[in-house]
Amino acid sequence: MRRMALASSSYEVQIYQADHWVLDSCFESEADARAYGKRILSGGKIEGIRVVRDWARPDGRHVETEIHQEFRSVSNSIVISPIDEAPPLCHSAEACFGVEGRMVMNRLLRNYVERIVVTPTELLHNHTELKRLLDKDNLVPTAVGRVAVLQAEQAGLDSRSRRDELYGFLNSVTERARVAAARKDLPNLERVGFRPAFESLAAKEDPESCDFLARALLSRDLVQMRNWLAKLDFLGELVRQDGGLTDRPLTLIDGVIADVLGAPSVAQELLGLQGSLAEALCNLIDLSRGRLDVSRRAEDDRAVHLNELLAFHDLDETRHVMIDLVRRQLKSNQPLYRADPGQEREAFQRVLRRVTTPDGLIGGGGMAEALVLRYLRFLEGGGAAGRRRAMEEVCGLHADAKEGLRFVMALSQSDLGRQHADDVARLLNGFTGDPRGFGRFVDRSQPIKINLELFTKLYTQVRDSAAPEPLKATVAENIDTLLVAYIHDCKLVERIDNPSDPLRHRANRLMQLCAPGTLQSRKALAVVRERVVSHLRQPQFEQKYVADLTDPTLQQTALREFYRLLGQAGLT
Structure with missing residues (x-):
């Protein structure tokens, strides 16, 4: 029988640098660790220290517990970090638990969460941590006031009334956390596992209460870990339990992983040393999609583990937070290639290529706006004229017209796009307004079927987008017209309806184009349907349709299948 190792402890002394904790030394005794921490703090060069007990359990897992924390008096106060984007307006305390609300907390309370190493989920669901935050200087009143002012300005509200409403939400959250902390009947997460614990609560x-209590259970364990990567390891293990979490339990864990990734220092720790900001952003984009190149990383590298989680699990909030970090970095003043300003444009194009996909621009309207504003720095002029030129030139960087169109459609859904609605409409008309321009959207080296599928995909992306009306309808109609022009140019109907082939084969091929999901735009479908109807109207169509079949049973089967296809296409 395999014997488990004995439990053992060590004591880490970590120092606070800028906005995160860094391991300095490790000791076997708590007394030695405390003495060393006190000595280096008194030297005046260290802003803060903490002592963390690392307990190696018999089963091999490590539990980290902060046992001492101290800062020099000059840096003991914590202030909120500035934000200039108005957080989404929430109308209930429950909205505070949403990903957007937690992202705002992570940004506003950046200095606090990094120093204490605590996620917004823990702050909202663990009464001890929430009370600790509420008692910290003037931090919460300042944060609430800042959010109230930004939201009031955006929504045209009275800032004092909005502040009072936010305090009402905070009081409600505090009471829920207090009640949860007092409950003695909650399942033990370590003993039963997360899914069984969730199912027990759900019963x-x-x-709403089930979700809150499940997050409270997670917070009970997470507050014991004063290390971001330890939290990430713990959450990753929960996702992998019993073959992998799914459904609501996975969504709840996803939210907390998103909180961890929202801490500014975590992405840096995961990716390691990067050659430039552009490289870091490209790798972060790849990681968010589960496509990070891990060929040069060790198997136990946490980035490898997270990459695997993102590749095989629906961690939508985590992806959202990571992509939002990319967006905010693009809007920042940091150069994409600090070592060589001459490579800044090429670095920009690398990031642009990374967020450009056949399924649309990663990050949507916000990312499109960030890219335009970043590009604006390459231009001499500013203001409306500069933004207009930046929009045009970023659009022109796309070699594929479909990609350029998707970019502008995404831009139309941003604040910048709404501000420049006429310019966006002009760019989109330049792409789609002339039916003779269909050649920009097709690849002559590809089969006609592939081009039809890509054209139709572009049409449905525009049709189903959140772009404003009537712009969306106009662009969709223009793409439909371009598709019809391509159908006529490549003589698609003539190729399919070849008179030398049996009528059954010709009609079936036409019906396949009319089937749901093949051609979806009104005008393109009408071209094909017109030819089908012309066949149906010819005398003795049924006899001609099965003329190449001699077996009466096969003839009846073929006719039934054809009429089934007619019904699917709405032609009966």
């Missing part, structure tokens, strides 16, 4: 609680 006796309403959905």
Whole structure:
């Protein structure tokens, strides 16, 4: 029988640098660790220290517990970090638990969460941590006031009334956390696992309470870990339990992983030393999609583990937070290639290529706006004329017209796009307004079927987008017209409806184009349907349709299948 190792402890002394904790030394005794920490703090060069007990359990897992923390008096106060984007307006305390609300907390309380190493989920669901935050200087009143002012300005509200409403939400959250902390009947997460614990709660609680209590259970364990990567390891293990979490339990864990990734220092620790900001952003984009190049990383590298989680699990909030970090970095003043300003444009294009996909621009309207504003720095002029030129030139960097169109469609859904609605409409008309320009959207080296599928995909992306009306409808109609022009140019109907082939084969091929999901735009479908109807109207169509079949049973089967296809296409 394999014997488990004995439990053992060591004591880490970590120092606070700028906005995160860094391991300095490790000791076997708590007394030695405390003495060393006190000595280096008194030297005046260290802003803060903490002592963390690392307990190696018999089963091999490590539990980290902060046992001492101290800062020099000159740096003991913590202030909020500035934000200039108004957080989404929330109308209930429950909205505070959403990903957007937690992202705002992570940004506003950046200095606090990095120093204490605590996620917004822990702050909202662990009464001890929430009370600790509320008691910290003037931090919460300042944060609430800042959010109230930004939201009031955006929504045309009275800032004092909005502040009072936010305090009402905070009081409600605090009371819920207090009640949860007092409950003695909650399952033990370590003993039963997260899914069984969630199912136990779901059996006796309403959905809203179940989610809150499940996050409270997670927070009980997470607050014991004063290390971001330890939290990430713990959460990753929960996702992998019992073959992998799914459904609501996975969504709840995803939210907390997103919180961890929202801490500014975590992405840096995961990716390691990067050659430039552009390289870091490209790798972060790849990581968010589970496509990070891990060929040069060790198997136990945490970035490898997270990459695997993102590749095989629906961690939508985590992806959202990571992409939002990319967006905000693009809007920042940091150069993309600090070592050589001459490579700044090429670095920009690398990032642009990374966020450009056949499924649309990663990050949507916000990313499109960030790219335009970043590009604006390459231009001499500013203001409306500069932004207009930046929009045009970023659009022109796309070699594929479909990619350029998707970019501008995304831009139309941003604040900048709405501000420049006429310019966006002009760019989109330049792409789609002339039916003779269909050649920009097709690849002559590809089969006609592939081009049809890509054209139709572009049409559905525009049709189903959140772009404003009537712009969306106009562009979709223009793409439909371009598609019809391509159908006529490549003589698609003539190729399919070849008179030398049996009528059954010709009609079936036409019907395949009319089937749901093949051609979806009104005008393109009409071209094909017109030819089908012309066949149906010819005398003795049924006899001609099965003329190449001699077996009566096969003839009846073929006709039934054809009429089934007619019904699917809406032609009966």
